[in-house]
Amino acid sequence: MKKRSRMQTNPLTPGLFYSFRFFPAERQVFEKKEELKLSEHTEKHRVVIKSSKPGPWKNENNPALKGIMDLMEFSKKLFVLVKCVQGGGSEAAHNYVYKKMSTSRHNALLVMESERKTARTMKQRFIPAVKASPKLAEKLSDNPDDTTNYSITLRTGFNINIGWSNSAAALASDPYETVVLDEIDKYKSSLNIEEAKDRITTYGETGKGIILSTPGHENGPIMQEYKTCEAHYDFHAVCPDCRQDQKMNFQNITWPDKDKAFKDDKERHRVANIIERDKTARYKCEHCGSMWNDYARDQALILGSQNNLNSINGWKPREEVNKRPVSIGVKFPSWLSPFKSLSTISARWLRAQGNIAKLQKWYNNEAAEPFSEELTGKTIKEDVLYARRHIYGPEDAKWQIPMPGCVLTCFVDVQSNRLDLETIAWGKDYESWGIEYQQLYGDPDHPELWQSLDTYLRKEFIHESGNKLSISICGIDEGYKSTPVREFVAKRKGVFNCKGSSHDSKQLITLNRSRQPKYTHSGKLYIQPLIIGTNEAKKTLFSWMEITEPGPGFMHWHEGYSYDYFKMLTAEKMDTQYKRGGFPSIVFKPQFKGIRNEALDIRVGNYAMIKLLNPDFKHIAVGLTSGIKIVGAAGAPPVRGRRIVSKGV
Template sequence: MEVRDNRAAIARALRRGLAAFAVAEPTPMVNWTQKHFYLSAESSYIEQRWDAWPFQRAIIASIGNDDIFEVDVMKSARVGYTKIILASIAYFAQHKKRNQVLWQPTDSARDEFVKTELEPMLRDVDVMHGIFPSRLSRHKDNTLLVKKFIGSMLHLRGGKSADNYRRLSVSVGYLDEFSSFDSNIDGEGDPGKLAAKRLEGATFPKLVIGSTPKIKGKCLMEKRTEGADALYEFHIRCPHCSEHHPITWGGKDEPHGFKWIDRDPETVRHLCPHCGTLQTQAEYLAAAEDGFWYASDGSTIDSCGTFRNRHGHIVGPHRRIAFHVWTAYSPMVSWQQIVKEFLEAYAKAQIGDDQELRTFWNTTLGRTWEGEVDKIELDDLKNRAEIESFALPGKDDNLVPRRCLLLLAGCDTQDNRLEVGVWGIGKGGELWTVDHHIIFGNPAEDEVWDSLAKYLFESRFQHECGQQMSIYASAIDSGGHHANAVYEFARKNRRRRVFAVRGRPFGEKAIKDGAGLVDIDWRGKRVKQGVVLWHVGTNLAKDLLHSRLQIETDGPGRVHLSNDLSDEWFRQFSGEVRESRRTAAGTKTLWTARRKRVEALDCAVYALWIEAHLNLARKTDAWWEALARKLEAIEPDDTKPPDPAPGPQPKARRDQVVTPKQPAKAATPDVPVAPRPRARVARSTYLRARR
């Protein structure tokens, strides 16, 4: 008897010892979750064994497919995405024995995820108990930062710091609520790229990124899905015509999507885009079991994760795929409730509060929010570009139009270049694009500023009257890393009407929004009261530009765009929209960039500031006529406005630096220049006396 007991004990010990070397029979992730995964009471409507919904199965299968590197999911709330992530973590830890890392947008979001989602899953999924012996104890292998399983580890990080993307070598990475991450982590780049670096070298690397979207054009999740090889939507077959289509929100004037009668949510149906029949939610649920994912390239994915091309032939999967799914697909949410939420949010938006409508767009429809925004349309700009009226320098037919009487230059400062937009202006604020010039180089170097000086002060533009015009005034952006270089250039060239400016992004009261004196720390030498820094009301300037672009007839206010401008210039010029944004002072409607580069628009804004600074809107007809006569009569290289017409002077603002007005000489133009502070004059006099 004792011998048999010893043999049994030895056999058990051998089984336990050799278990670490055992290789489980390969099981697809869909089958594994169906058999093992469990919904915990803390994070589910119903505590039970998990039976994945039809639209979830292909997502699960794709995450478990070793031939797919990246799976992106742009989603709404209430579609079970968090459960998919938890099931994936359990599958790769227990079945695949792979090291993993999950990033949440912040450390606090990571902590909440671990406590409310991850730890209940590790407790309730029985198959995890065998690989996680420290789950019930306080142990260094069971913390908010790491879960150490037998054969693998799960790291848990916040996504704010670049340090949280270092010192990791894993096979599977997850980025949850990706739209809430910073777009540039500590200046080191996009969080998706930083995460992908941690997978390099893995035999079967896997990156899973998912989120509800946010603002259109700025949403990280939207940009991620746009970069996928294919974007899939879940299609069902219509019970009336057998054609397949996705469930869509549609719209009042769309021939598909949700439709209801007289603001009554109970009447909601889905209109088939093929046969025009109305489908109930019950009919959708009945057809969902046979649904499949369909991409714009014609490829499909069935519930088992099998890929087929547009001809129905089985093919290998794309390397990087994206899914879009929204609340209407969930059997846990009624279509009537979705419509009710929309009607309530829409009613508030009608009286000016669109926050709930935006939330509905993001969390129910799973779509980026654009709303009612002011924007400069790219195609409209290109269509209105003028071919015959004028051309840019370098063209044989380059002429500054007759009504263009003054040239203003706005300069944008970047780390590796300066960009100068030259705008011509005439009576009534009529504008022309005259030139756009780029000077490449580091603005910390003298050569770059020498090149700018040569361009601003020596460039000549042929006027239609036969004379040549020079640039009359320039405004240079001092934002960024080269403010002191801009201040020094403006100080040295203030008599040539060069102004240092900086945009005021919100809270501005005027386009010309005040000024202040700034010291210059130029290469170790401090120049006290060195230059005047002028503030630009950027939102108001863009509002003015947007309104002028609506003018379609020649004359006051018209904006003329040359057909010689590049496609990139048009993209930059139309790269911002005016939309609601939350600031420290509350919700504001501000112009917001939809792309990284908008230098062409910024240069135009600075030119409009010069227009306001020179007070051109208040000039009389006689002033403009005298300028035109003088332009026709003067020698080249000496274009100046005529003497001022008498009239009231605008009051100085409290934050502006002004000096008593000196009697104007006959040749002095009626254009304000940066005022000289009294303190600076006194200091100069004192220094001369000492010499």
């Protein structure tokens, strides 16, 4: 131990010094503080038995776990770990207990999911690990009754009780300094977690609750505990190539032909097997684009775990942390574990597509994320829609628009450097076929970009009947930049400048009769925009997204639609908000801050356009199949008018 300076920094007023004399009790307290951190203690004393890498514990073998252990100690009262399966989360909690066994004389409680699991874990892992650690083994008493599967008493007086959710030990109200509740989402009886946490209060400063589990439902116990933590930390890996740090996301894991749609389930499983066999999955660095294989990923984890700049062994706080947090929550997905190949994770994901039960398992066990019916009702998972992509026609088809799709709408979103647009084919009962999602790059202040939009709107699509189909109606969001949009709209029929209103009771379409272009006194062109009630539109679109069989409202996408598109389309979640007076209203919120949602906005716009047009689908379909070309173009000069058969507008 280093010789302690008699001059101490006052933690409350850094920079000010005060001196003091040690009394024996104080010395004890301060020596405690110079104890090894949990990760250091574990590396020094823990011996791994049942593992692919037996021998002394090396933090390098599971780099993200190093910070998890130190955060476990750093949290003042409670540590919550939402974990993947077989990532080593339980081992970290055991390591905390082992350290307490060698440093404390107070009682500990370890609760597991079932009696069977408890007996197995104790017999195969926990007790052998105690016996293999010289520092702990010497503390074991000679009395065989002191070491059983349900309790261990050391010579020092330290006692640990081990139970399962409905065991006497778990339900008794004895006070404990350390309480570990493992796999709480699998507990059979509803162990009162609040009560379990209360048992540590008698121990003041040193009492600690550790709660861990693979998640189940969004509203399950582990997620409830996680959400209410004071601080949340995320692990940041460091790219071995560009040395920049980043929180790893599943979306950055990629494999050959990731965006390709599958003919059938058999093909999907075949591709999954190849990925797993040939280890072709890679992690794409979000900074330099370097593609990490499993080895480089492991390096990135090690480099991350060495980062202590604004982080604890690579774990960075999401909220600002000024003092030791009372409770800390972390998530440990399987891509942070060197024991999980990126290819295995990807293959499992592919195999789970199209099957809600399997997908839920994948989210829980690999991503360490909840996934539940409530969740699928209120938010739509991009995977579910992505898996629904299919091929519209035979490979050699000369047409783009399938027979039942008979009216084309287009909606345009203006961005600082481009226009994002989607063209959709609509049929009877608003069944729809996504035709194209495109970006036209350019400066919206320059006419070239608008020229390319004009060209696009004149484009002719081939219908399955052999007829040519043009876009019938087009909307452009003027919210970002109104002047060029209005200038474009003023010269064209069937093209509308639009504005979204998220007011909860706003009707879908508000269109002022007089859309005559006028000039304001400052000389600016003004055309009354069409107001789209976005809440109204999203309610319909969300219900349509849940339809799984072709028919009224069903949405078709072909294999050209990328995974990113579906991320944007599902970027928002539906929530119920209670206004004054208790009346509920539906609101839509981004799933998280900064998420892109253009694809959803553009769908909303397209839906408003087809409702505005209100076409007689039956009449048009008959016309198309009888070979009469009746569908005309938006964007044509106003004199030509529209030739669409329409019931309104």
